[in-house]
Amino acid sequence: MNDSIFTKIIKREIPADIIYEDSDVIAFNDISPKAPVHILVVPKKQIPTINDANDEDAFLLGKVILTASKIAKMKGIDERGYRVIVNCNQEGGQSVYHIHFHLIGGKQLGWSPD
Numbered sequence: 535m536n537d538s539i540f541t542k543i544i545k546r547e548i549p550a551d552i553i554y555e556d557s558d559v560i561a562f563n564d565i566s567p568k569a570p571v572h573i574l575v576v577p578k579k580q581i582p583t584i585n586d587a588n589d590e591d592a593f594l595l596g597k598v599i600l601t602a603s604k605i606a607k608m609k610g611i612d613e614r615g616y617r618v619i620v621n622c623n624q625e626g627g628q629s630v631y632h633i634h635f636h637l638i639g640g641k642q643l644g645w646s647p648d
């Protein structure tokens with residue numbers, strides 16, 4: 535599998551505004567933010583889509599969600615509220631084939647998937 539753009543960020547081959555990193559997870563600002571807070575929380579393991587995740591990834595993906603909630607607290611949006619989104623494949627609007635959770639907030643969000 536070729537390195538995804540997010541793996542290249544993990545390897546510091548391309549720059550990103552990194553917010554958080556540990557041995558399993560990295561988080562950085564989205565390059566094209568849709569809200570005042572728009573951070574991508576990404577497992578370092580390059581899994582193309584959530585369709586490709588399996589039982590052995592359960593702990594890792596749980597850790598990614600918990601990291602999103604910790605970053606929401608860090609950003610001070612946890613009480614006001616926020617959204618965590620995973621897009622999958624074409625109709626889900628996925629453009630980078632390395633699982634990532636969008637942490638979006640900092641304003642009142644609508645609820646239309648269009």
Ligand code: AMP
Pocket residue numbers: 539550562563564565566567574620621627628629630631
């Ligand atoms: P998705 O469409 O769900 O696959 O989300 C991919 C996201 O990655 C989009 O919101 C892009 O703006 C974002 N993105 C693409 N390239 C970069 C990059 N080099 N640094 C940060 N965010 C990126």
